[in-house]
Amino acid sequence: MKHIKTLTTRDVKESMKKGGCGECQTSCQSACKTSCTVGNQSCEKAR
Amino acid sequence: MIHQYVSNGYNIVLDVNSGCVHVVDEITYRVIPLVEEALAQNTEGIGNLAAYAAGRLSESSEEPVEALALQEVIGEILELKEAGMLYTEDIYEQYIDEFKNRGTVVKALCLHIAHDCNLACQYCFAQEGEYHGRKALMSFEVGRKALDFLVASSGSRVNLEVDFFGGEPLLNWQVVKDLVAYGRSLEEPHHKKFRFTLTTNGVLLNDEILEFANKEMANIVLSIDGRKKIHDLMRPHRGGQGSYDEVVPKYKKVAESRNQMNYYVRGTFTRNNLDFAEDVRHLADEGFEQISVEPVVAADTEAYALREEDIPAILAEYDKLALEYIRRKKEGKGFNFFHFMIDLEGGPCVAKRLSGCGSGTEYLAVTPWGDFYPCHQFVGQEEFLMGNVDEGIIRTDIRDTFKRCNVYAKEKCRDCFAKFYCSGGCAANAYHFSGSIDGAYDLGCELQKKRVECAIMIKAALADEEKEKTL
Ligand code: SF4
Ligand code: SF4
Numbered sequence: 001m002k003h004i005k006t007l008t009t010r011d012v013k014e015s016m017k018k019g020g021c022g023e024c025q026t027s028c029q030s031a032c033k034t035s036c037t038v039g040n041q042s043c044e045k046a047r
Numbered sequence: 048m049i050h051q052y053v054s055n056g057y058n059i060v061l062d063v064n065s066g067c068v069h070v071v072d073e074i075t076y077r078v079i080p081l082v083e084e085a086l087a088q089n090t091e092g093i094g095n096l097a098a099y100a101a102g103r104l105s106e107s108s109e110e111p112v113e114a115l116a117l118q119e120v121i122g123e124i125l126e127l128k129e130a131g132m133l134y135t136e137d138i139y140e141q142y143i144d145e146f147k148n149r150g151t152v153v154k155a156l157c158l159h160i161a162h163d164c165n166l167a168c169q170y171c172f173a174q175e176g177e178y179h180g181r182k183a184l185m186s187f188e189v190g191r192k193a194l195d196f197l198v199a200s201s202g203s204r205v206n207l208e209v210d211f212f213g214g215e216p217l218l219n220w221q222v223v224k225d226l227v228a229y230g231r232s233l234e235e236p237h238h239k240k241f242r243f244t245l246t247t248n249g250v251l252l253n254d255e256i257l258e259f260a261n262k263e264m265a266n267i268v269l270s271i272d273g274r275k276k277i278h279d280l281m282r283p284h285r286g287g288q289g290s291y292d293e294v295v296p297k298y299k300k301v302a303e304s305r306n307q308m309n310y311y312v313r314g315t316f317t318r319n320n321l322d323f324a325e326d327v328r329h330l331a332d333e334g335f336e337q338i339s340v341e342p343v344v345a346a347d348t349e350a351y352a353l354r355e356e357d358i359p360a361i362l363a364e365y366d367k368l369a370l371e372y373i374r375r376k377k378e379g380k381g382f383n384f385f386h387f388m389i390d391l392e393g394g395p396c397v398a399k400r401l402s403g404c405g406s407g408t409e410y411l412a413v414t415p416w417g418d419f420y421p422c423h424q425f426v427g428q429e430e431f432l433m434g435n436v437d438e439g440i441i442r443t444d445i446r447d448t449f450k451r452c453n454v455y456a457k458e459k460c461r462d463c464f465a466k467f468y469c470s471g472g473c474a475a476n477a478y479h480f481s482g483s484i485d486g487a488y489d490l491g492c493e494l495q496k497k498r499v500e501c502a503i504m505i506k507a508a509l510a511d512e513e514k515e516k517t518l
Contacts, residue, residue: 001123003075006132007510009391012066012400012467013131016139019396020146023206025242026155026410028473032313032385033212033246033423034172034344035476035491036404039468039499040388041395044206 010043021045048137049083050464051076054504055370061503062127063464065135068391069127070507074112075120077104082124083134096121139397140455146398147453151446152202155405156193157412157423160185160223161214165250167285168270170315170343170351175285176214178427183415184219190226192436193413198237200439210244212412212423217251227263244268246313248282249294252301261304269298272314273326273340280319281351299334307336311385314340317351321360324368331375331382339385342494344476353490362497369501373508389468389502400467406474407433407449421449424475449474452484459487465499 023044028036048063058076060069071079078100085099097117104112112120127133162183164176176182197207209230211223223245230241245260246268260267271294272278279289301310312335316323323340330338342361345352353361368384375381394400404410407421414426417436425431434441454460454471463469472495476488 001126003072003120004123004127005070006127007068007070007391007506009066009068010394011131012064012397013135013138015396015398016142020398021396022152022154022204022398022409024395024399025206026208026405028157028404028406028410028422032339032341034341035473035495036470037386037468037495038395038400038470039502040385040390041399042390042393043395043399 015043018045019043048462048464049079049134051079052500054366054500055373055508057504057507059500059503059507060133061464062133062135063467064137064139065132066391066394066467067127067132067135068503068506069133074116075124077107077109077112078117078120079124079133082121086134093118093121093125096125139401143398143401143453143455147402147450150202151408151450152204153197153200153409153411154204154206155208155210155410156197157210157212157410158185158190158193158226159213159412159414159423159426160190160211160216161218162415163218164213164215164248165218165284166215166248166282166290168248168282170281170317170345170349172344172424173214173426178414180414180427185222185413185415185417187222187225187229189413189415189417189436190222191229192417194226194230194233196436196439198233198239201239205238206240206242208242208244210246212246215248215250216245217247217256220251220256224259227259242266246270248290249297250290252294252297257297257301257304260301265309267301267305267310268313268339269294269301269310270314271295271298271312271330272316273320273323274329277320277326278314281315281317295333302335302337309337311337311339313385314338315343316340317343317345318353318357319351321357322364324364324371327368327384328371331380336382337385338382341386342491344479344488344491346479355490358490358493361494365494365497365501369505373505376509377512386498387502387505389499389506391503391506397467400470401454403453403471404474407431407446407452421445422475424473425478449484457485457487459492463492463496465492465496468499468502469495 050061058071081100081103085096167175242265244266245264248270275291278291282290327340412420412423412426419433420426433445454466460466460471474484477486478484480488
């Protein structure tokens with residue numbers, strides 16, 4: 001495309017099919033302890 | 048739903064519900080919202096859409112757009128729409144409802160190993176470690192029962208997380224070691240894996256502790272606020288003298304001995320250092336590569352609390368930090384800043400993204416005497432006392448209230464572009480500032496949204512750099 005560049009992203013819709021296993025880290029256990037940030041976490045299966 | 052913004056010269060369009068990120072030229076940036084408008088009015092076909100956009104563009108005082116270019120842009124926009132990468136509908140609400148209605152398992156505990164502290168940090172939400180209560184150390188017995196409870200309540204989950212938290216957990220180090228050993232002994236027979244983490248102020252760190260921690264702890268969080276004067280102001284000993292000089296050399300050792308991975312130096316910024324990018328820079332200059340510096344959460348009666356009027360300065364500081372972050376990455380001297388890290392390619396599934404932080408359901412805090420609270424930030428607030436290690440969860444009503452809490456239960460989050468990265472925010476902050484766990488902490492939201500914008504812009508900038516390299 002000439003006008004639009006798209007970054008590679010995980011298809012969020014697709015993850016409805018395979019996701020939800022719950023093995024991933026609990027959001028607040030990482031570093032923060034005062035806010036909920038999930039965008040920077042990794043999927044346990046994608047590791 | 049789209050969210051668009053300009054940052055560091057990039058025109059960024061986030062297709063919220065698919066998670067796609069588009070970097071577009073100026074014309075496209077102007078046209079994308081107009082096409083969304085037109086589609087909402089059931090306009091169809093490239094010609095009609097172009098006519099609508101042309102009409103709307105002519106109302107603006109900005110430069111006109113050539114008809115041919117307009118057609119071309121709309122062609123590309125429609126292509127993305129067809130591919131499910133633009134104007135994607137929100138189809139997740141029911142799915143998240145079903146997800147949240149599944150049986151609850153507990154998979155993470157925050158063990159308050161010591162309600163006591165050897166520092167007297169001014170902003171401590173634990174009030175010098177005591178959480179509005181008494182000084183106390185957790186006994187091995189209580190900790191053992193907590194781990195047994197976790198194993199028994201975790202269903203088929205394999206990975207279990209246990210954070211040794213305080214107060215200052217090193218004040219009760221022997222119990223930490225004994226609990227790690229006990230936890231390990233449970234792994235094989237129960238087919239579980241413990242991931243232990245430690246949060247410390249560093250004062251009591253020594254080689255023996257470090258060696259043990261490097262063997263057993265998946266992550267270590269080291270409290271430090273940045274520049275010496277800032278750190279010492281907020282993190283003094285009880286006698287008033289600062290703690291910077293004694294902890295920094297120890298932290299450097301931790302960082303090196305862990306190969307600059309699986310640790311965080313973690314600071315808090317307050318009204319005293321609205322120029323916190325300087326503190327992050329300082330930590331990076333000291334050689335730390337895993338950095339997290341976060342806004343203080345405090346009642347607005349405190350002099351150091353962040354105020355609404357500070358927001359513009361804080362947002363500008365995040366922008367400044369983002370530029371520095373990119374600059375250093377490009378120079379090969381990069382560091383990670385926890386809140387700018389975003390995993391676009393392998394990030395969590397949508398269930399994780401929208402279902403909230405898990406407090407009160409899959410995550411619980413345990414006091415030194417074995418009481419359960421929804422999370423560390425609710426400890427000491429009796430109305431949230433949920434049960435204890437002997438009887439398990441007694442107040443299932445509290446659990447169910449937290450279980451219902453997700454992005455769609457919160458009016459503000461529903462329409463927020465950041466929901467896929469923020470998961471609806473911190474229930475404790477929401478409660479403390481709005482009186483309800485389904486409310487919002489507005490100041491926190493403003494900062495969260497900014498951080499998400501910066502994080503995405505950084506991805507765009509670094510992707511650009513990659514391309515330059517391969518050309
Ligand atoms: S930033 Fe605020 S409104 Fe947006 S999802 Fe997070 S908590 Fe909700
Ligand atoms: S309520 Fe807030 S502090 Fe507690 S676990 Fe959730 S995000 Fe963390």
